[in-house]
Amino acid sequence: MRLVIGSDHAGWSLKGTVIAHLRELGHEVTDVGSYDDKPVDFPDVARKVAAKITAGEAERGIMVCGTGVGASIAANKLKGIRAAVCHDVHSAHQAVEHDDVNVMCIGAQIVGPWLAKDLITSFMEAEFSTDEDFRRRVRKLHEMDAES
Ligand SMILES: O=C[C@H](O)[C@H](O)[C@H](O)COP(=O)(O)O
Secondary structure, three states, X not given: OEEEEEXXXXXXXXXXXHHHHHHHOOOEEEXXXXXXXXXXXXXXXXXXXXXXXXXXXXXXXXXXXXXXXXXXXXXXXXXXXXXXXXOOHHHHHHHHHHHOOOEEEEEOOOOOHHHHHHHHHHHHHOOOOOOHHHHHHHHHHHHHHHHO
């Protein structure tokens, strides 16, 4: 799968681990920064991640900031993005299976590299369910997106 990944300065160091793991799993990764620990604002990074997805250049995205919270707030304000903070493996796959989440956000201050890798594996293996209940709910999310 084609992935886009972005972080702010607080997520930058964990991002390297995440990218290496994604490549080990055979995914194609585009890194939109940051590229060092100089302070950057996560909303600016979220725009870059979302742009790759809405342009059709990536199917999913991953963002890493300090807690994952700021990244998810910012990403969810951008059309076509359904983002969620996932710090447990159940949420990491159910977010895709039930809610068609396309950007997973993780906090480098919250999870270590081993859990981060498990979260990535769980997120990447998941597929959106064909169950009509979940499809209907996500259609309603698309409608809300169109209204805003
Ligand atoms: O939700 C926001 C993120 O956790 C940011 O990564 C965090 O606020 C950055 O904080 P600081 O600029 O103090 O490193």
